[in-house]
Amino acid sequence: NANNLKELIQTCPRITHLNICSNSQLNYNAWQLLQKIGDLRWLDVSHSHWMTNEDFKIILKASRYVKHLSLEHCDKISEEAFFEIGRSLFKLESLNVARTNISDSSLIQIAVGCKELTSLNISGCRNLSRKGIEETL
16 A cells, blocks of 8 residues: 555665556555655556556656556556656656557657657557557557
8 A cells, every 4th residue: 555655665765666566555645655766767557457547647757767667457547648658758668558548649659759668568459550550660
């Protein structure tokens, strides 16, 4: 929960890798705590089915220097939020958006904004077309 995450961050302030996937105990208050991890480079919030666009905006704000991000099966994140990845995470090298609602236009925006992207998982993304994937590549 948010209290445990706060204690973890206070105890280990130099965390670089954080896997908090499938954790239904985390909410708006917990996402704000990520801002206190200045060295965070790898973040996995996969299977966070309850995560909204507002939650995700807080995560993005706290994760400006993240190089590896996994959002697999975060199905409440909308097109608007995916566009923010391309506008915010310029150092991103690896992105997992498998089984999300990402579409061609936001995937292209991510490719344009994230120049260092070398790894991309888009498996099971039903809103992507062959043309959009080819344009992204």
